[in-house]
Amino acid sequence: MPDTTRSTDRLPGTRYGNRPTMKDVAARAGVGLKTVSRVVNGEPGVTPDTERRVQEAIDALGFRRNDSARVLRKGRTASIGLVLEDLADPFYGPLSRAVEEVARAHGALLINGSSAEDPEREQELALALCARRVDGLVVIPAGDDHRYLEPEIRAGVATVFVDRPAGRIDADVVLSDNFGGARDGVAHLIAHGHRRIGFIGDMPRIHTAAERLRGYRAAMEDAGIPVEDAWMSLGQTNPERVRRAAEEMLAGPEPVTAIFTGNNRVTVTVIRVLAEHSRRVALVGFDDFELADLLQPGVTVVAQDAAALGRTAAERLFRQLDGGLVAPERIELPTRLITRGSGELPPAD
Amino acid sequence: MPDTTRSTDRLPGTRYGNRPTMKDVAARAGVGLKTVSRVVNGEPGVTPDTERRVQEAIDALGFRRNDSARVLRKGRTASIGLVLEDLADPFYGPLSRAVEEVARAHGALLINGSSAEDPEREQELALALCARRVDGLVVIPAGDDHRYLEPEIRAGVATVFVDRPAGRIDADVVLSDNFGGARDGVAHLIAHGHRRIGFIGDMPRIHTAAERLRGYRAAMEDAGIPVEDAWMSLGQTNPERVRRAAEEMLAGPEPVTAIFTGNNRVTVTVIRVLAEHSRRVALVGFDDFELADLLQPGVTVVAQDAAALGRTAAERLFRQLDGGLVAPERIELPTRLITRGSGELPPAD
DNA sequence: TAGAGCCTGGACAACGTTGTCAGCTGCGCG
DNA sequence: CGCGCAGCTGACAACGTTGTCCAGGCTCTA
Incomplete structure (x- = not known):
């Protein structure tokens, strides 16, 4: 079998492709195994001269301690x-x-x-x-x-x-605080005069999604606004689905005037949809994202600190x-x- | 010393905080060590009955193979x-x-x-x-x-x-292809009529930065445009510096009409600067970034596929x-x- | 100068796993 | 009925490191 490894000078005391061990270093430096261990770990009790000899052997052989063995011995990785x-x-x-x-x-x-x-x-x-x-x-x-x-x-x-x-x-x-954050975000929309507010979020089996939905409901309830099913989309958040959900909310005789989005992927998709509409629809998204301030208008968000x-x-x-x-x-x-x-x-x- | 670990039933054959080993499993199942190893690794040569007993012991003890020891033995991690x-x-x-x-x-x-x-x-x-x-x-x-x-x-x-x-x-x-990408990006600006084109990039000791700079110079040279020092900023790419560099290029009697930015951090900062200016300045950035299409105008980029x-x-x-x-x-x-x-x-x- | 104590260094076991090899069982066939 | 073989099973060493413990040589002091 041809040796495909890059060729350099073969190291004494070690087979090719095998790494030198403390034993090899010890042999080369003419000291005991444990002394090498002491040098490698900076433990006390080694004369400067011995330490130097060991260090030279380490450098010459390109030794590097095998942490697997160390872990095995010490218990912590x-x-x-x-x-x-x-x-x-x-x-x-x-x-x-x-x-x-x-x-x-x-x-x-x-x-x-x-x-x-x-x-x-x-x-x-x-x-x-x-x-x-x-x-x-x-x-x-x-x-x-x-x-x-x-x-x-x-x-x-x-x-x-x-x-x-x-x-x-x-x-x-x-x-x-997914619940509180969503509630505040939706309350913010309500404070700006909105009543028909859409919510597009992830599947409620995901905890964060469920909490944010709960925040939305709480804010609406606090304001005495009954939530209509048509205002909510809870499910997969792939772009196509989100896009359809947003478009449905914006169509019909009584479209939503604001949307609260449940995470940043959804937010971005909704921004794309809104960009295609002439009517101005308010938007608050959960999660901040880069460049949110550079869009027209800047995107108001409930930011969490990852x-x-x-x-x-x-x-x-x-x-x-x-x-x-x-x-x-x-x-x-x-x-x-x-x-x-x-x-x-x-x-x- | 109080035991602060969560308390559950103490496992037989193992000390608390210590994990069961194959030896423990073997003892509990009443088989040899190697047989446990065989079961754990799905090796052949174990009767279904023995395998079942071993498996039960494994489950009962919550055994998990120690990969450190395995690595030590096998050589690959x-x-x-x-x-x-x-x-x-x-x-x-x-x-x-x-x-x-x-x-x-x-x-x-x-x-x-x-x-x-x-x-x-x-x-x-x-x-x-x-x-x-x-x-x-x-x-x-x-x-x-x-x-x-x-x-x-x-x-x-x-x-x-x-x-x-x-x-x-x-x-x-x-x-x-940092060189080619940058050259194409700058050539694109030249093709749209620009001659005074700024370049804001990272320190040339960084290979990618040097290559992109080289691309910029090549495109300019191909078009027969002599590059002026005032058009180039090569250094740290923290927002303040980039901002200052961009503003200097845009000031003076003969400001640049287009800017090529050397990476996405720079691009974003320059977009912020341009947003504050009334005059329309063309921009091509190296690296794509999310939402680049949603800005006004959309940002033309040289995209690399990370x-x-x-x-x-x-x-x-x-x-x-x-x-x-x-x-x-x-x-x-x-x-x-x-x-x-x-x-x-x-x-x- | 002898004894005590310290400092340095090394032999050896152990960590938990896998590879090798040999032994044991039971079965089939002559 | 005995032998051979195949298929299971387990004892043992080895992987490379660290902790324990002891030996030997040195220094310091009485």
């Missing part, structure tokens, strides 16, 4: 797992980054995976991470039954859920690992209404 | 590392996701980290990943000297660079791992000019 829905979604980028920063501050690496909103894949991923013995797990749930994590939690895997609560187990969870969600969750996770926590807790972060124009348009009937 | 600049940057989300999908298709997990454009942090991260014995590494370089990876590559870590070439080592690299970059790199990486590759290669992916209005505005002198 200094890595945490993040299971999220889709890394490509602009909402999760900052969240993931925030988790990473906290992990880094604790000397840990981040392993992450996308569940693609598929409960089975979520489970598969989470358990794969557990098999790798991550110290902790941050999960953005796709499914609604997380009992599969019970043995892991019992075995000491710190676990925090983010964005949506865990299903059927008692665990830490960090959420946005980075804060991630940071809070990760910090809580490391507090679990430090042994400082007892009972699982539910932490709710406030949302912020950002007015930019689209939510302040008056009703145009 | 089935995980790859991704070092990028910033996970929160919308350009890297899709790229990362694409790498993840390919990894998933090969049964591997993705570990990633952000270098924050800091060469030292890039190295620290990459080497930490190597210590964990990732099978391969996808690197978006922050630094320009990657000789520190030589021992790793020699030891068999598959390595692919993305978006920017590796520094001082010979390795696979997947790039966008997902394709990630996918191509990851596939190349796994081909290395499968042993099918010999010489490092440089792969360049085409860019695409997307016209939306801003790049087709005529000069307004």
Whole structure:
């Protein structure tokens, strides 16, 4: 079999494609195995001269400690797992980054995976991470039954859920105030004179979607406005569906004069639909997004702080690992209404 | 010391906080260690009855295989590392996701980290990943000297660079056609009658920035337009600096009539500046971004395909791992000019 | 100068898994 | 009835590291 690896000088004491071990380093430096370990880990009790010899051998061989073996021995991996829905979604980028920063501050690496909103894949991923013995797990749930994590939690895997609560187990969870945020957003529209307000959101089996819907209903009820079925669209949020839903609400003899959208994907689609209409329709969206201020009009949104969600969750996770926590807790972060124009348009009937 | 772990029934044969091992499972099922291993790995040669007993013990104990030990034994981790600049940057989300999908298709997990454009942090991260014995590494370089990876590559870590070439080592690299894309974008502006065209880009020590600048110069030269220094801004791309640069280009007796921006962060800032000006200035930006079509006017861009970059790199990486590759290669992916209005505005002198 | 104590270094086991190999059982066939 | 074979099963070593513990040599003091 031809050797396809890039050829350089073959290293003494090591077979090709195999890495040098501490044993090799020890042999080359003429010291014992444990002495190498001490140097590599910066432990005390090695004379400068010995240390230098060991260091030279390390450099010469290109030795790098094998963390797998280390983990096996020490029990902790200094890595945490993040299971999220889709890394490509602009909402999760900052969240993931925030988790990473906290992990880094604790000397840990981040392993992450996308569940693609598929409960089975979520489970598969989470358990794969557990098999790798991550110290902790941050999960953005796709499914609604997380009992599969019970043995892991019992075995000491710190676990925090983010964005949506865990299903059927008692665990830490960090959420946005979806209900309050939606209620405020809809109340904002009502305050600007709207009564026929549409709501386009995700399937109510998703916790955040259900909460935002509840906020919409609460605001309407507070204002004494009976909600008509035709004003609500709850389901898949692919562009075609959302587009149809928006167009239906805007058609007919009594069209809605404002729309509240349940997440940023929906918001963007609705903006596209509204851009095609001549009549001015007010809009408030849940989730902020880049360039919302540059559109005409600027888009009023209920913003949640993705980075804060991630940071809070990760910090809580490391507090679990430090042994400082007892009972699982539910932490709710406030949302912020950002007015930019689209939510302040008056009703145009 | 109080036990702060959530309390459930203590498992027989395992200490609290310690996980059951195959040995524990074997003891409980009344079989040998190796038999458990066989069941866990789906190896043949186990009677259905034995398998059932083992499976029951596994479920009862909540056993999960320790992949660290497995890796130690087998040599491969089935995980790859991704070092990028910033996970929160919308350009890297899709790229990362694409790498993840390919990894998933090969049964591997993705570990990633952000270098924050800091060469030292890039190295620290990459080497930490190597210590964990990732099978391969996808690197978006922050630094320009990657000789520190030589021992790793020699030891068999598959390595692919993305978006920017590796520094001082010979390795696979997947790039966008930054030069060609920029040249086409600027030529597009020239074709619409512009001659005084500004260029705002990143520091030329960044490869992509240098290439795009080269594209700008080439297009200008092709058209026989001498470039004036006042038309170019090459440096940090924080909003304040970019804003100042744009405003300087637009002031004076002979202002630029069009601007070519070197990346999407710059583009967005320039859009904000232009929105404050009454005079219509043409704009073409490198990198596409969401909602570019909804602005007034729509923003003409040179789009690169982040997902394709990630996918191509990851596939190349796994081909290395499968042993099918010999010489490092440089792969360049085409860019695409997307016209939306801003790049087709005529000069307004 | 001898003894005590400290400092350095190394031998060895253990972490949890998998590969090797040998033993055991039961069955079929001569 | 005995032998061979196949199919299961388990004992054992090894992967590369770290923790424990002990040995040997040095220094310091009485």
